[in-house]
Amino acid sequence: MTRDEVMAQIGPRQAGAIYQNTDGAFEVLALVTDPVEAGRLLRRQAARFAVIVRDVLRADGQPFAVGSVWSDSDHLVRAGSVR
Secondary structure (H helix, E strand, C coil), X not given: CCHHHHHHHHCCCCCCCEEEECXXXXXXXXXXXXXXXXXXXXXXXXXXCEEEEEECCCCCCCCEEECCCCCCCCEEEECCCCX
């Protein structure tokens, strides 16, 4: 998979972004594009990226990693910073 393909799967989820879907609303804390580190975070070898998020609708929301692909059901609430 090329870097462009991976970035297309990540979508607009950059650090600082907030996005919403049927599961909730999430602030992106970090983006991990190293496959080894992403695999470790997600506990699966085939991972190409991981997005560290925090549920902004929960006062006690703790950071966690997701590896889902950006889809039509995701909605960008606030853009993050591009690094």
